[in-house]
Amino acid sequence: xxxxxxxxxxxxxxxLEVQYTAGGEVIxxxxxISFDIRKGETLGLVGETGAGKTTVAKSILRILxxxxxxxxxxxxxxxxxxxxxxxxxxxxxxxxKKISMVFQDPMTAxxxxxxxxxxxxxxxxxxxxxxxxxAYPKAAALLEMVGIPAERYSEYPHQFSGGMKQxxxxxxxxxxxPEVLLADEPTTALDVxxxxxxxxxIGKLKTEFHTSMIMIxxxxxxxAEVCDKVAIVYAGEVVESGTIEDIYDHPSHPYTxxxxxxxxxxxxxxxxxxxxxxxxxxxxxxxxxxxxxxxxERACEECKENRIPLTELTPGHYVRCLKTGKEV
Amino acid sequence: MxxxxxxxxxxxxxxxxxxxxxxxxxxxxxVKRGQTIGVVGExxxxxxxxxxxxIHLLESTGGKIxxxxxxxxxxxxxxxxxxxxxxxxxxxDPYSSLNPRFTVHDTIREPxxxxxxxxxxxxxxxxxxxxxxxxxASRLNISYPHELDxxxxxxxxxxxxxxxxxQFVVCDEPVSALDVSIQAQILNLMRDLQxxxxxxxxxxxxxxxVVRFISDTICVMYxxxxxxxxxxxxxxxNPLHPYTKALLSAIPSTDxxxxxxxxxxxxxxxxxxxxxxxCRFAARCSYxxxxxxxPQKLEEMSAEHFVSCCRIREIG
Numbered sequence: 001x002x003x004x005x006x007x008x009x010x011x012x013x014x015x016l017e018v019q020y021t022a023g024g025e026v027i028x029x030x031x032x033i034s035f036d037i038r039k040g041e042t043l044g045l046v047g048e049t050g051a052g053k054t055t056v057a058k059s060i061l062r063i064l065x066x067x068x069x070x071x072x073x074x075x076x077x078x079x080x081x082x083x084x085x086x087x088x089x090x091x092x093x094x095x096x097k098k099i100s101m102v103f104q105d106p107m108t109a110x111x112x113x114x115x116x117x118x119x120x121x122x123x124x125x126x127x128x129x130x131x132x133x134x135a136y137p138k139a140a141a142l143l144e145m146v147g148i149p150a151e152r153y154s155e156y157p158h159q160f161s162g163g164m165k166q167x168x169x170x171x172x173x174x175x176x177x178p179e180v181l182l183a184d185e186p187t188t189a190l191d192v193x194x195x196x197x198x199x200x201x202i203g204k205l206k207t208e209f210h211t212s213m214i215m216i217x218x219x220x221x222x223x224a225e226v227c228d229k230v231a232i233v234y235a236g237e238v239v240e241s242g243t244i245e246d247i248y249d250h251p252s253h254p255y256t257x258x259x260x261x262x263x264x265x266x267x268x269x270x271x272x273x274x275x276x277x278x279x280x281x282x283x284x285x286x287x288x289x290x291x292x293x294x295x296x297e298r299a300c301e302e303c304k305e306n307r308i309p310l311t312e313l314t315p316g317h318y319v320r321c322l323k324t325g326k327e328v
Numbered sequence: 329m330x331x332x333x334x335x336x337x338x339x340x341x342x343x344x345x346x347x348x349x350x351x352x353x354x355x356x357x358x359v360k361r362g363q364t365i366g367v368v369g370e371x372x373x374x375x376x377x378x379x380x381x382x383i384h385l386l387e388s389t390g391g392k393i394x395x396x397x398x399x400x401x402x403x404x405x406x407x408x409x410x411x412x413x414x415x416x417x418x419x420x421d422p423y424s425s426l427n428p429r430f431t432v433h434d435t436i437r438e439p440x441x442x443x444x445x446x447x448x449x450x451x452x453x454x455x456x457x458x459x460x461x462x463x464x465a466s467r468l469n470i471s472y473p474h475e476l477d478x479x480x481x482x483x484x485x486x487x488x489x490x491x492x493x494x495q496f497v498v499c500d501e502p503v504s505a506l507d508v509s510i511q512a513q514i515l516n517l518m519r520d521l522q523x524x525x526x527x528x529x530x531x532x533x534x535x536x537x538v539v540r541f542i543s544d545t546i547c548v549m550y551x552x553x554x555x556x557x558x559x560x561x562x563x564x565x566n567p568l569h570p571y572t573k574a575l576l577s578a579i580p581s582t583d584x585x586x587x588x589x590x591x592x593x594x595x596x597x598x599x600x601x602x603x604x605x606x607c608r609f610a611a612r613c614s615y616x617x618x619x620x621x622x623p624q625k626l627e628e629m630s631a632e633h634f635v636s637c638c639r640i641r642e643i644g
Contacts, residue, residue, distance in 0.1 A: 026425050039511060045557070048507040048509060049478075145477060161596055161597070164596065191370035191534060192370065192579060193574060193575060193593045195578065195580075196577075196578035196591075196593075199580070200592050216459065219580050221579065221580030221581055222580045224580060224581060224582045224584045225580045225581070248582065249584075259508060260510045260582070261512075262509045262512035263512075263582070264512075264515070264538055264540060265541075266536070266540060266581065267564075269561075271519075272516055272519065273515055274511040274512070275509050275510070275511075275512030275516060276512075277512040278507075279479065280507075285383055
C-alpha cells in the first residue's frame, strides 16, 4: 500500500471494510469506503440510518467495540501515517487531540455526575498534562467560545438545555484544537434556531481555525450550508461523491436523486412526494451487484451481477452506477 | 366549508413545585373540515400539549373547545368515549407507542374490539382492511413491533388511529423518527388517506419543510403562545412575526447558489414557569420595546393571516 504524501491529504480513508458479528450472522456495515480530506476542508457523509456513517467515524478513531465489530480491510491515514497500524498508546494521543468527535446525542454524551466545566477540563488535563487549576481558565474560555457564560462552569448536565449540552460537547471536542473534527449528526437532536446557532459556530471554526471536518448527517440542507465535498453513502458504500456543486447541481446516482426528491420543497408547489420505493437492504443479507438495484427503477440484469465500479463523470465527480451518463 | 374544530382562548397550565407552568396560554384558532392545520414551534413551545388537550388526553385549564359546533371542553363518561372515537392521535415515537407484547394484528384490532360495535367477523375483516389501507402486508399479522422497522411501525400507528373512522386526527411528529425516504412514503400515505376519508389533521411538527408540504394553514407557537397563523404558502412567502422570520431563515437550504441570510437568535427559550405578561419572545427579539411586555392581541394583517405583535406595523 502506498503511503500518502503528508502535504496532500490530512486524512485519508482507503477501502475501509467493517463487519459486525451478531448471533452467528455477519453484518457488512462498511464495504470499501474511501475518501480524502485536505486541511480546512469539510466533507459531508450523507446517508440514512444503518448506511454505515457512524461506523466509519468510529473506525477512524478506533473506538469500535471489538467484538462485535471488526475492521476487516482498508486503512486510515492521518498525515500519512496509518492509524490502524499504531499502538494503542499512540492512538490515545490522537484521540481528542488531533481527531475528536462530537456525538449525536448530547444527552448521553455527557457524564451526569461531573460538572460540565470539569468534563471539558479533563480533556485538556489528559492531553496537555497539566493540573486541574491550570486547565480551569482554558475550559472556562472554551465555554465562553461556544456561547455559554463561564459562571455556569460548575453546573451539571441536567441543568442545561439540549442545545447548550451540544455546545458543551463541541467545546470538549475542540478543547485541544483538533486538526479533524468528526461531527456525527451534531444538530439532529436540536431545534432549528438552536441548530442555526451551532452551524454558525461550526462555520466560524472553519474560517478561524481551519479545522477539517467530517460532517455526518442525513440532512441535505445542512450539508449544503457547511460542506465543501459530499459523499453519499448507501449500504456501506459510497455511491456518489464530488464537490458540493457536483452533487447539488448534477446529482447522478438514482439514490442521490431519490434523496433529493423525498424531501418536501420549501419553494415549489407539490401535492405528492416521490419517495424511494422499498426499504434499505438488510446489511446481513446485501443484494448481489449494486446494493440499490431492488429499489432502483433503472436497474437491469447487469446491475444484479457484479459490484459496480466508480465512474468519473467529470473530474472529481464519481458515481457508482452503470446507467448514469448514458441516458441523461 | 364549515369549521370542524374551534379552539377559543385555550389554556393548559401544569402545577410544578416552582409555580404554574404555562404550557398553552390563550390559544385561539379553527380548522375547516378535510383540511390540515400544521402546528410548528420548537421543543417546549406547547405544541404537543395543545394537541393532547384538544383530544382530552389532558384536561384544559381554561378556554373552550368546540367540535362540530358542540362544546366538548368538559365532557366525561360515555360522552368522552364518543368524542375520543372521533378524535384520534398518531404518536411521534413508533418505538414506545406500541405495546411490545401485542402483534400487529392485536394492536390494530384493539380499538375495534373495545368499541363494542362490531361482531368478531367484522373486527377481523376491518383489521385486514386497515392493514391493506396503510400498506402493511398481511403476512406481518403475527409480527411484533421489535421485528419491524420504523416506517412499518408508524404504519401500525396510523392504522390504529384510523380504526374507528375518526373525523379528526392529531399527528404528533409522526415522521420525525423516520429516514427521509421512508418519511416521504408515510407523508404520501397520510395524504391519500386524508383524501379518501375526508380526514382533518392537526399536524404537529418542528420540521418546516414537512409542515409546508402537508398543511393548508399553519400556526406558529412560541412558549405556549400562538404568535402567527396563516395559510401555509402565504406564511412561507410573507412571514411577519419576528420569531417566524427567524425560524424560517434558520432552515438549512439545499439551494447552494442563493444563500439566504440566517437570522441567528440570541439566547435560549425562557422558562415557561410563571412567565411575565406580554410577548414571550420579547426577551430574544431585536425589535422589542416596552409595549411588548403588555398582553398582545392577534391582529389580521391580510386574509386569514393573523399576527400577535404590537410592533408589526412599524417593523413591516
